[in-house]
Amino acid sequence: MLSRSESDIIVKLDGVTIGYEENNPLATIPSLLIKRGEILAIAGPSGIGKSTLLKTIAGLVSPLRGTIEVCGATLPKRPLRGDLGYIPQRLGLIRHASVMHNVLIGSRASMCGSMQIFTPKEAKESARNVICEMGLEHKIWEPVKRLSGGQQRRVATARTLAQAPKVILADEFLSELDDETMSHVAETVVRYARENNAAVILVEHDVSRARELADRLVVMDDGRLNPFISSTKTLEVKI
Numbered sequence: 001m002l003s004r005s006e007s008d009i010i011v012k013l014d015g016v017t018i019g020y021e022e023n024n025p026l027a028t029i030p031s032l033l034i035k036r037g038e039i040l041a042i043a044g045p046s047g048i049g050k051s052t053l054l055k056t057i058a059g060l061v062s063p064l065r066g067t068i069e070v071c072g073a074t075l076p077k078r079p080l081r082g083d084l085g086y087i088p089q090r091l092g093l094i095r096h097a098s099v100m101h102n103v104l105i106g107s108r109a110s111m112c113g114s115m116q117i118f119t120p121k122e123a124k125e126s127a128r129n130v131i132c133e134m135g136l137e138h139k140i141w142e143p144v145k146r147l148s149g150g151q152q153r154r155v156a157t158a159r160t161l162a163q164a165p166k167v168i169l170a171d172e173f174l175s176e177l178d179d180e181t182m183s184h185v186a187e188t189v190v191r192y193a194r195e196n197n198a199a200v201i202l203v204e205h206d207v208s209r210a211r212e213l214a215d216r217l218v219v220m221d222d223g224r225l226n227p228f229i230s231s232t233k234t235l236e237v238k239i
């Protein structure tokens with residue numbers, strides 16, 4: 001039987017080395033535990049391997065070594081569809097399809113996840129709500145390719161929120177947004193995490209913003225994931 005604190009862990013990395021070639025590892029993460037409801041930020045210089053780390057946790061790139069557990073499934077076994085939400089740095093939207101169509105992909109995934117079960121009608125309603133939340137109601141039937149970079153980024157965030165995930169991996173999801181929109185989108189994602197006890201792992205190149213948003217900040221440097229702990233925030237799970 002798991003203790004309460006163990007059952008609160010929703011992402012667990014153990015002895016993980018990430019990279020694309022055995023003889024050229026990008027980073028080693030001896031141990032990283034993320035709790036339900038926790039917001040963890042990852043910062044570090046360009047090219048250090050932040051996106052690769054998220055892709056590895058998402059199960060899209062295999063780790064060179066080590067084990068990764070997400071929502072109770074040890075990779076390569078995948079979590080239930082819908083439980084893991086991923087906002088890629090390159091968005092991965094269907095460009096010729098409408099905003100609604102893209103976000104509905106997330107809502108439909110939520111029908112398979114364990115957090116919330118939507119009927120098809122509710123899925124459409126939830127997609128519409130989250131599109132409005134992202135300030136895109138006037139673009140709802142517009143093909144994504146006709147949206148600005150920041151608007152497309154908000155579509156990708158909406159798609160993930162509509163999924164009702166237990167874990168969100170967000171790669172530079174606030175890029176290309178003006179200050180006001182950025183605050184609103186950040187607040188929406190943080191509120192989602194707090195209200196649903198969902199974990200968020202976000203990559204953010206701006207360290208002060210990362211520190212503001214997250215409960216815990218880790219900085220990738222020199223091919224290692226170094227704990228860099230914000231002194232103002234409570235740290236309950238140690239790396």
Ligand SMILES: Nc1ncnc2c1ncn2[C@@H]1O[C@H](COP(=O)(O)OP(=O)(O)OP(=O)(O)O)[C@@H](O)[C@H]1O
Nearest residue numbers: 020026044045046047048049050051052053089205
């Ligand atoms: N599919 C791939 N195959 C081989 N190497 C890759 C692949 N994708 C990325 N890389 C390399 O891995 C390294 C880390 O890339 P990654 O995209 O993870 O960096 P990052 O920290 O997210 O950078 P940025 O802040 O610019 O987004 C880079 O040297 C990159 O060239």
Ligand SMILES: [Mg+2]
Nearest residue numbers: 050051052089
């Ligand atoms: Mg990146």
